[in-house]
Amino acid sequence: MAWTCLTPCLVTFFVLGIASAHVAPPSDVILYCGNLVTKVAWRYDNPPAGLRYRVDIGKVFNSQGDVGPLWVYPPDLQADLSFLSDQTEDYFLAVTAVLGEEESEAAPGDGITFSYYMDSPATQKCSxxxxxxxxxxxxxxxxxxxxxxxxxxxxxxxxxxxxxxxxxxxxxxxxxxxxxxxxxxxxxxxxxxxxxxxxxxxxxxxxxxxxxxxxxxxxxxxxxxxxxPVQDNKHIIIAVVVSLLVLAVVSIILLLVFLKKTKSSSDLPPSLASKRFNRIVEEERPDVSLPVSDSSTPLVMVEGTTAVSPIDSEALGEPEPSERGDASDASDVSYAAEEEQRQAYMGGEQMQEDEDTATSEVHAYERRQIFVGLSPGETIEGYRS
Incomplete structure (x- = not known):
């Protein structure tokens, strides 16, 4: 009979022991508090699927103001309790692992008490x-x-x-x-x-x-x-000022070197500069063309002078022979104009010397028809090369 009564008790105890041992409690539960920041952390090896943690919090002096539990889900292994910062209160807490309807023992076994109150008897005082x-x-x-x-x-x-x-x-x-x-x-x-x-x-x-x-x-x-000491502070100030001055000088030198290299790199090479100068000179030099008589127009030779075509005479503003009269000043003007035209024509021949030489094998000379005056009212026809 005794055994019959004892057996159900042993079975109940054995089942409760298995259920309690099925969920392991958290380990290494540590509370960090200070500067109004409070956190509790723990460790749990190989948590099974569906496991969660319950942080039970209470107040020591005001039992009616207990704080409800906080739930934490893996992989998190800590809880923020910074809202527990009343310096007139002591708090206690414990962490329990919960799996479905089963739960582990609270850890640590006797809980943790803490407070910001400097004269509190709590096991952990925050500052x-x-x-x-x-x-x-x-x-x-x-x-x-x-x-x-x-x-x-x-x-x-x-x-x-x-x-x-x-x-x-x-x-x-x-x-x-x-x-x-x-x-x-x-x-x-x-x-x-x-x-x-x-x-x-x-x-x-x-x-x-x-x-x-x-x-x-x-x-x-x-x-x-x-x-x-004050003296050391002065030395520090002097060292800082000297360092700043050295840095400023070095910066100025580097800036000048940079500007010099930049300017020199922008200059043109001597060959390009010479070509550019020659092009500018040619563009600015006025185009002076010497009047050359048309070879198809007969040249008129007056006594002792080179003949000038009628077209050239008109270009130079020389009056016709019938309009000149016997006045000496008109003859002088006519002679000066003819001499100037001759010099211009001779200059044109000099400029064409190379071209005439290159083509000399084809054309030995170019014949120009002229009229030479022998006496008033008498002229002869001739050619000039």
Missing amino acids: LDLPPATVSDQQDNSVLISFQHPWLKYWQGRMWRHEKLDNPLPVFKYDVTLDKKQFADLRCAEKTCEHTLPVDAGQAKHCATIRGELERVSVHGTQDYCAL
């Missing part, structure tokens, strides 16, 4: 990083520490207290350890936090560490903030 700070040496053996108010970096625009810029900024209280000397209970409610602190002039380098709290949230400096 803020101090905005970038500068430490500058001053002339009166002091340093100036300056950084942005943490509220403007992390909470500006968030739907939380003091979200409007019209409201005054909350007081940021911080401590500074400078050259192993602590300056505590420094306060800032301005957009830029600045404070001047004395230093030992005998030290060549001054470094500071900064820690504080804002709205009960811890704020930590990410490093030691050091300042160089």
Whole structure:
């Protein structure tokens, strides 16, 4: 009878054990929180088809305000919990693998508790990083520490207290350890936090560490903030100025070389330049043609002068013989015109010398008919080569 009663219990326990062991829980569940960014991540080897993850979230102090579970589907293995940033609350979470109607054990077994509240008993406390700070040496053996108010970096625009810029900024209280000397209970409610602190002039380098709290949230400096001596700063400035001057000189030299090469490449070669000059001269030189008498027109020879054709006489403006009369001034004008025509004609013969030579084998000479005056009213006919 005892065995009969025990058997169903063993079967039930065995079935529940198999069902529980059928879905493995996630492993390596880790929470990352800081700077109002919160994420939970885990690892799961060889997830079967249809597997999903449930992130259970709750509040410690306000049980009635529990947050509903978040569902995550493979291949994702993390969840963003940045909306859990109330510094007055502690949160807890756990991750469970679910396959159909079956689910694994929660991981980690005792869950994870976390909070931004600096005095919280939670296992993991979140904090803020101090905005970038500068430490500058001053002339009166002091340093100036300056950084942005943490509220403007992390909470500006968030739907939380003091979200409007019209409201005054909350007081940021911080401590500074400078050259192993602590300056505590420094306060800032301005957009830029600045404070001047004395230093030992005998030290060549001054470094500071900064820690504080804002709205009960811890704020930590990410490093030691050091300042160089004033003399070193002057050397740095001089080096920068000299470097800029050298760079400017080099740039000007390179520019001049570039312009010179560009200009020289645009010039024409000497041969092309000479041809271009000759072409320009030929185009600008006036076309002077010498009048040459037509070989078909008889030339008239006056006493002691070269004969001029009637057509040439008309071109030169010479009056006809019947119109000249016996006046001496008219004879002089006629003689000058005839002499000028003769010189022009002789010049034409010189220009045609090469052509006449080339054709001399065909035409030994060209005969021109002329009339020579022997006495007034008497002329003879002749030919001129």
